[in-house]
Amino acid sequence: MSMEVVVFACQQAVPEPEAVKSLWRGGEVRLRVLPEPCSSKIEAFQLLRTLATPVDLVWVISCEEHICRYDEGSHRAGGRMAYTKKYLAEIGLEPARVGRSVLTPGDKSALAAIVAEISGRVQALGSSPLRQAPKAAARRSAK
């Protein structure tokens, strides 16, 4: 079964989502990059539901805190990520299935490193355990 990665990218940090795709070397793993106005647009429930779709890895790319257009957006995104990881650990799922990177806009080498990290992470984690029980996951997600 082919794996899938969803990346929510702050549009300031990643002005061209196609650049992420062009750097992708994940082979058979499907990558979806969704541009967002700010990484703080993504709430914890959205991360969890995306993971329950099921998706094998969910990643958020934020801009650096001191250049966030919404002042606190990137900081809040970090807080939400920490909360989501804790929640996943509590329910017995791998917290590593969600991740976040901070990027300075225009830093191509850093973006390439992030894409490589995402690719390495999904290969290391393998297929999501939720794929084993897609019906149950679908029920949870639909609620």
Add this chain to the structure above:
Amino acid sequence: MPAKYHIHVRSVPPRFSPLAKNTIIDWAEGCLRCARCVKEQCPVDAYRKRGFDRSQFVDTIDQLCRDCYRCVQGCPRELIFKASNPQYSRIGNEYWTPEILAATWYQAESGKIPVSGAGYGGPFSGPGFDSFWTDMSEIVRPTRDGIHGREYISTSVDVGRKPMFLTFDSDGELTWPSPPLLELPLPILLAAPSLGANPGNIQDIITHAALELGTLAIVARERLTAIPKKTASLVMPSYTAGSLDLNDPLLAQVRIMEVLDHPGVLEQMEMVKKRYPDLIISVKVPADGGVVDRVAELTAAGAEAVHVYASEEARGLGESQGMHLKDLIRRCHLKLVENKLRDTVTLLVSGGIALAEHVAKAIICGADAIIADLPLLLALECRLCRQCTKGGKCPVEIDTLTVRRGAQRMVNLVGAWNNQLLEIMGAMGMREVRRLRGEVGRAMFIEDLEKEIFAPLFANREGELTKREPT
């Protein structure tokens, strides 16, 4: 009086949530837990109804929100924002803007005319179809109140060749049989677009919609297999230069066909007419540098209908790339008028017809009817991502759409366009779309206005300072 033409629209909700123009950023952290939260006061109850769209990984609150900004203004800690949705602004392209896509989706869903609120904040004029306006001077006359139907406005058009005069023998009978003529209830023909997942399914949907609307569906011959008898009369098979075979059984079933222009097209037309005298033949001509002369030549040689096709962005092809479709139509029309042949031929145009107003404007420039292609695909929720052209998966799964559902969405779109055409004609004081053809006297072109109205008021002699410049 014949029965009034009416398009039966019916709400068909989208299978995939349409992307919203704006998005909510909700910072719940730091909430004061007010006794009466602004989220509970949302007039559309968006915060309670919000969910998660699994196919697109989006929060559905943005589709529910009506941009009233009540929550944004009301939150005492200013924890709610609205921002432009980058996913929305990235769809389409420069010509097929996100606004055009969203308006088409709305019309395909509801069959209603899109209304965008009070006021207009856009530019005064723009390129192409935005460079002229229809004269709405009769808008206050209630007797011609468009869709409310106090006076019937006909949208019927004829496709085929019309004789310039009749001759009778001594018995008072016509000396030659009248040429075949096809009357369509609206000046919009449907054609399969050049892209789209599962073209066979899209073609079936278009044919079904054409049957429902009573108009023609233009379909590439190679994609047609056996067609039911009731559909045959509304299918217009399109042949390339070399694919036309006189023994094709389809030619005996259909009433009209199309062939791509090529040097031997006139001989080919003659051969087809000899064998199938009741068949109307349309010649598809590219809107390139020679289109004006070619249309005149074909018409003089007896072509019954000519289909001029431009690019997806309503631009000419080849050396005419710099010209807009409206100018090319106008030139073809005027050339035919000059040659005293205009009424003999039906001029069909396609390419870049994206909005209902483009239908009226193309007709004002001189077309008899337009051919809709890409908007039909948009009616099926297409986002113009063009993944289908690269062998990718369609994000809105058009390939799995049922014919009935897709056809009703197309009918809704054409219904909304037809209602807008009626509104425009009602406001112009026109009662028949046939009379709208080439009626530039009922339109205002920006270049004329600049020359005749604005230049005498605001132009300065060379070297003279304008009033606004500091002295």
